[in-house]
Amino acid sequence: MFDFGCECDFDELREFILCNSYSKNKKGIDQHGEQMISQLLPLNYQVERFSREDIGNHLLFTSNKRDGLKILLLGHLDTVYPPGTFTSFTQDEEWVYGPGVCDMKGGNFVALNALRNLYHELPSGVYNIDFLLVSDEETGSDDSRELTARIATQYDYCLVFEAAGKNHEVVTGRKGIATYQVEITGKAAHAGNHYIDGIDANLALSQLLIKLKALTRLDKGTTVNPGKIQGGLGANTISPTAQMLVEARFSDQEEKHRVMSSIHNLCGLIEKSGVSVSLSGGLQRDVMEPNVRQQALITALNQILPTDIVTEQRGGVSDANIVAGAGTVTLDGWGPFGDGDHTVHERASKQSFLRRIREVTDILRFLISDSAQQSLKPE
Structure with missing residues (x-):
């Protein structure tokens, strides 16, 4: 088993999970959004709220910018469990259990911790890495679809934090x-x-x-x-x-x-x-299809990660389809491995959280480095 050399606070994840953010629970989604805001503002992020009357607000967290590649992290705030149904959080030595631990509050938690790692490493703070959280992915992204596509065109690469595959596969294609x-x-x-x-x-x-x-x-x-x-x-x-x-x-x-x-x-x-x-x-x-620029990114990332990226294509859809359809090079599945999503048995692997946080930290550090500007520069 690899030693991924990082830690995360599952008690903090517990607070996220216990805040019900069912897709039709606007109040709960906005409360969860405020939880994310409270953690990202100290990392020198600015937040733009896209206010909605009937669903939760969409949130775009923006970093300071400089010349170089622009990176978008993408997640969703909503889950599929109405208030009064599946609302608990538990953990044991290997797993955390609860609504959204892998789909996808757990994935957002990976992104948050990777950004924290970068913030503490970089004297000037994080730059060129923004984070979009939408509120309606589980119901088809009918409201956020246009917003996500428009925002995506401003970025070179996008990492989406849906759950990893069983062997930590990253998703390169979706129907x-x-x-x-x-x-x-x-x-x-x-x-x-x-x-x-x-x-x-x-x-x-x-x-x-x-x-x-x-x-x-x-x-x-x-x-x-x-x-x-x-x-x-x-x-x-x-x-x-x-x-x-x-x-x-x-x-x-x-x-x-x-x-x-x-x-x-x-x-x-x-x-x-x-x-x-x-x-x-x-x-x-739209279809998310594997492509040459995506493969070039994977090849570059394999040079800086302890293990090569394993890829897969999935029949299910996510907001990765939207970003890829906008022309942004996209890799999905950067959340932790888990199973039982959309059921009361949803769980995620603690070791997987540690692995993903370390990997995403390494990837983001590389993508904003001078070497990435050269090796990934479009021809």
């Missing part, structure tokens, strides 16, 4: 995701007396469902899932309306364009049966 609501309108009629006068919305929806499902290509990493359907009034009535909620996931841009255009085309074709179709929704998060 993109699109969601659609399909509304089909037919014509009601008595199923016994006027059967032929009706236009069956349920039948049209079922035909469309089969065609949408056929867009799946597992060999390409593409899935299309009509996850929820409903329709009709009763057994004696030709269905006048039907609805379907559809999710599509894809691993590259070619598949994204094929699937999204096909969904629109199929909805148009099904209208020829006499129904009308309303299609709403679209791209939620």
